[in-house]
Amino acid sequence: xxxxxxxxxxxxxxxxxxxxxxxxxxxxxxxxxxxxxxxxxxxxxxxxxxxxxxxxxxxxxxxxxxxxxxxxxxxxxxxxxxxxxxxxxxxxxxxxxxxxxx
Amino acid sequence: xxxxxxxxxxxxxxxxxxxxxxxxxxxxxxxxxxxxxxxxxxxxxxxxxxxxxxxxxxxxxxxxxxxxxxxxxxxxxxxxxxxxxxxxxxxxxxxxxxxxxxxxxxxxxxxxxxxxxxxxxxxxxxxxxxxxxxxxxxxxxxxxxxxxxxxxxxxxxxxxxxxxxxxxxxxxxxxxxxxxxxxxxxxxxxxxxxxxxxxxxxxxxxxxxxxxxxxxxxxxxxxxxxxxxxxxxxxxxxxxxxxxxxxxxxxxxxxxxxxxxxxxxxxxxxxxxxxxxxxxxxxxxxxxxxxxxxxxxxxxxxxxxxxxxxxxxxxxxxxxxxxxxxxxxxxxxxxxxxxxxxxxxxxxxxxxxxxxxxxxxxxxxxxxxxxxxxxxxxxxxxxxxxxxxxxxxxxxxxxxxxxxxxxxxxxxxxxxxxxxxxxxxxxxxxxxxxxxxxxxxxxx
Numbered sequence: 001x002x003x004x005x006x007x008x009x010x011x012x013x014x015x016x017x018x019x020x021x022x023x024x025x026x027x028x029x030x031x032x033x034x035x036x037x038x039x040x041x042x043x044x045x046x047x048x049x050x051x052x053x054x055x056x057x058x059x060x061x062x063x064x065x066x067x068x069x070x071x072x073x074x075x076x077x078x079x080x081x082x083x084x085x086x087x088x089x090x091x092x093x094x095x096x097x098x099x100x101x102x
Numbered sequence: 103x104x105x106x107x108x109x110x111x112x113x114x115x116x117x118x119x120x121x122x123x124x125x126x127x128x129x130x131x132x133x134x135x136x137x138x139x140x141x142x143x144x145x146x147x148x149x150x151x152x153x154x155x156x157x158x159x160x161x162x163x164x165x166x167x168x169x170x171x172x173x174x175x176x177x178x179x180x181x182x183x184x185x186x187x188x189x190x191x192x193x194x195x196x197x198x199x200x201x202x203x204x205x206x207x208x209x210x211x212x213x214x215x216x217x218x219x220x221x222x223x224x225x226x227x228x229x230x231x232x233x234x235x236x237x238x239x240x241x242x243x244x245x246x247x248x249x250x251x252x253x254x255x256x257x258x259x260x261x262x263x264x265x266x267x268x269x270x271x272x273x274x275x276x277x278x279x280x281x282x283x284x285x286x287x288x289x290x291x292x293x294x295x296x297x298x299x300x301x302x303x304x305x306x307x308x309x310x311x312x313x314x315x316x317x318x319x320x321x322x323x324x325x326x327x328x329x330x331x332x333x334x335x336x337x338x339x340x341x342x343x344x345x346x347x348x349x350x351x352x353x354x355x356x357x358x359x360x361x362x363x364x365x366x367x368x369x370x371x372x373x374x375x376x377x378x379x380x381x382x383x384x385x386x387x388x389x390x391x392x393x394x395x396x397x398x399x400x401x402x403x404x405x406x407x408x409x410x411x412x413x414x415x416x417x418x419x420x421x422x423x424x425x426x427x428x429x430x431x432x433x434x435x436x437x438x439x440x441x442x443x444x445x446x447x448x449x450x451x452x453x454x455x456x457x458x459x460x461x462x463x464x465x466x467x468x469x470x471x472x473x474x475x476x477x478x479x480x481x482x483x484x485x486x487x488x489x490x491x492x493x494x495x496x497x498x499x500x501x502x503x504x505x506x507x508x509x510x511x512x513x514x515x516x517x518x519x520x521x522x523x524x525x526x527x528x529x530x531x532x533x534x535x536x537x538x539x540x541x542x543x544x545x546x
Contacts, residue, residue, distance in 0.1 A: 021510040023517035023526040038333025040306050046329045047458065050490050051528045072328060072488045076361050081334040 001064065001097060003090035007032065009063050010093065011086055014055040022051045030086065037083040049083065060093065066100040103170045103233045103254060106290060107131055116295045118159055119270075119315050125159055127293050130166075137167035140209045145201065148228050149215060150174040150236075152192060152200040154183035157273040157298045160205065162286060165277075167209075169233040169254050174224055176200070176236035176249075177278035179301075179460070181522040195423040196236070196249045197221045223251060223420050236422070237280055239377035240454055240461055249422040250377055257287045257380060260415045263400070264383060266292035268319030268346065272311055273298040275321070276459050280377045281350075285321060302458075302523070305335040316343040321373070323459060324349050325491045328358050332489060336365050348373045350381070352449075352456055352491050359391040374447070379432050380416030393444035403445075410434045410445065455484045455494060458524040467494070467525045474516050476500045476509060482527070496527040499535065506532045 001009075018025040025048045035042040037049050044052060053070055061067055074096070075082055082092035110117075113127035125133075151168055155161045155177035168175040182188040183204065193199060199219045203212045227234055232253040239248050271289060273296050275281035289296045297315045299307060308330070311317060327349055330336050344366060349359075350373035359370055372394035375381035383400035387393040396403035402413045411431040420426070437448040454461050464482035471480045479499040484492040500509050509532055517526055 020507075021514055021530065023514055023521065024523065025514075038306060038335060040310075042306070042333075045302075045304055046326075046490070047523065047526060050487065050493055051526075053489070054493070054529045070489065072331075072355055072358055075332055076357060081332070083332065084334070 001094060003087065003094050006090040006093050006097075007086050010056060010059045011090060014052060014059045017055050017059075018048070018052050022048060022055075024048055025051065032087040032090075033085050036085055036089065038081055039084075044083070056093075060097065064097050064101075066097050068096055068100055103166070103258070106258070107134060107170050110134075110290075110293065113293050115293050117290065117293070118162065118296050118298060120159055120298045123159075127290075130163070130290075133163045134167045134170060137163060137209060138171045141167060141171050141173060144209065144212075145173070145214070146218065148173055149218060150176070150198055150200045150220070150224070151212075152176050152178055152183065152189070152202050154178055154180055154202075154204045155277040156180070156205065156301050157277045157282065158205075158300070159298070161277055162296075162298075164203065164209070165235075165286070166290065169235065172228065172231075172233050174198075174228070174234040174236065174251075176238070177283070178238075179276060179278050179522075180205070182238075191247070192238075192249070193219075195247070196224075197422070198224060221251075221422050223422060227251060227253065227419055232419070234419075235283065237278070237283070237377045240463060248424045251419045251422055252380070252416070253419055254287065256416045257284065258291050260380070260383075260400070261288045261291040263415075266294065268294060270295040270297060270315055270317045271319040271321060272296075272303075272308065272317055274303060274308075274326075274459070276301060279459060280375060280380060281321070281459070284375075284381050305330040305333040309335040309337070309340050312344060313340040318343055318345045319348070320344060320346075321348040324352055324355060324358070325489075327362060328355060328489055328491075331358050331361055336362050338365055338367075341366055344368050346371055350374055352447075355488075356390060356392050363388075363391065376434055378418045379412055379414035379434070382412060382414060387444045390444075393441060393446050395444055404431070405438060405440060405445070406433070408437055408439075410436045410438045410447075453484060455492060457490075457492075457494065460522075460524050462525060467496070467521065467527075470521055470525070471496065471498065471516075473520075474513070476504045476512075485529075487528075493528040494525065495529040495531070497531045497533070499533055502534055506534075 015027055019027055027043050037044045080088050082089050110127035110131035115127055116124050117127045117130045118125045151173055153164050197219060198221045199215045199217050201212050233255055235252050235254055237250045239250055273285055297311050297317060299311055346369045348371040370386055370391035372384055372386040372391060373381050374384055383397040384394040400415060404411050411433050413430050417432055438445045439448055453464055467482045468480050477498055478501055481497045483495055485495050487493040
């Protein structure tokens with residue numbers, strides 16, 4: 001899967017689900033570079049970030065069959081913050097999905 | 103407390119940095135003296151207060167005024183303060199009548215008590231001249247909450263003995279928690295500076311506060327440190343004023359602490375405390391900051407059958423609604439492991455959920471959700487989560503009048519309206535099938 005495909009088939013659907021169901025989650029139009037978490041104008045806070053992570057994990061499982069969980073070690077090991085924006089998150093997931101499949 | 107007030111009257115150092123305003127100790131003393139005059143003129147001597155509380159100057163002034171004038175006080179978060187059920191339980195369980203004072207109210211506007219009940223232990227402690235505050239803590243799973251009585255003077259004595267060890271810190275923990283109260287009392291004992299920015303602190307806001315106010319001591323939780331690492335807010339340049347980071351209240355993750363140590367040249371301080379005993383004086387292993395020693399001079403500790411017991415300078419005077427057989431050794435209930443004299447907290451064997459510095463049992467959230475239309479049953483549990491310690495998962499059984507999709511939309515709106523933000527579930531499963539579980543609403 002390319003990172004664009006990950007954004008379209010995993011991340012956008014996870015945002016849509018969260019918008020419909022998760023308390024205090026209301027995200028409008030966003031670009032690949034919109035800050036997700038950690039910046040002053042980021043769209044997620046510490047509490048709804050985890051809800052969204054669960055939905056991403058479920059969506060990865062449903063679309064690719066890969067069962068994985070975000071781990072602190074994964075995040076520490078990367079130079080760029082995975083949750084900086086959609087692009088960085090899709091690249092992070094690409095590596096994880098490819099790693100799980102190989 | 104009153105001797106502190108005398109010192110503050112001539113002290114021009116900064117007590118509080120809040121948004122764009124600063125308050126000096128001299129100004130604080132002036133505000134407190136005005137409040138004391140109102141309290142003593144309006145309310146019968148030593149009648150207890152329940153204050154709606156948050157980390158703001160108004161709450162701090164009201165709380166310190168009540169302590170200085172020896173009116174017992176309990177701080178309550180808004181979601182509890184505004185619940186009639188909470189108020190009923192507070193008065194019933196403590197066998198005490200309270201004046202309720204909201205965030206917006208001034209003491210002059212608070213209604214006088216119609217009846218004046220007081221728990222014999224509060225009377226006894228007042229008779230001994232103590233400045234008293236109460237803390238509500240969790241009972242064992244499924245049982246009622248415990249109300250704890252503390253003598254503020256014990257905390258002041260402890261801080262004097264420890265001595266000052268920071269210049270500026272952040273009001274991070276909820277105001278009503280023992281950690282929040284200790285942060286305030288330790289700061290004012292040594293006329294240090296508190297930085298306050300409300301109750302919902304994000305990693306980026308904390309980084310900005312540290313940088314803007316040259317904070318040198320940050321007391322937080324392992325989960326929040328995880329989130330700071332996750333959001334890449336652990337940066338040496340903006341955080342260069344920091345000299346010490348303290349973390350406690352839940353098991354910590356070694357690799358996160360190591361990453362922080364690598365990035366920042368700071369002392370890592372593993373704190374340990376409970377509502378019943380306050381925050382203990384500890385020494386942290388700098389080789390592995392998930393391990394710490396209890397200072398045997400201040401608060402001796404021992405391990406009995408894998409569980410930690412402590413003798414504390416700031417041990418509660420008593421529970422107000424609970425029989426306790428504790429002797430001078432307080433059994434914490436925390437399981438610990440030991441390595442070369444240092445101990446590591448492994449956790450507790452209960453289903454208490456700790457989120458954003460507030461603790462609650464699944465049954466509390468269940469009681470809110472079960473009141474929602476179409477809900478037949480609900481089961482709340484916590485699941486381990488690497489990023490935030492534990493996540494809240496909810497399984498809801500609904501009736502057949504509503505589709506799952508429609509229910510989920512209604513649940514979102516209901517949660518935003520009725521569930522406190524820190525109890526919002528992270529994972530929600532909805533079904534029409536009644537699971538075979540003892541928490542069924544129908545057999546409650």
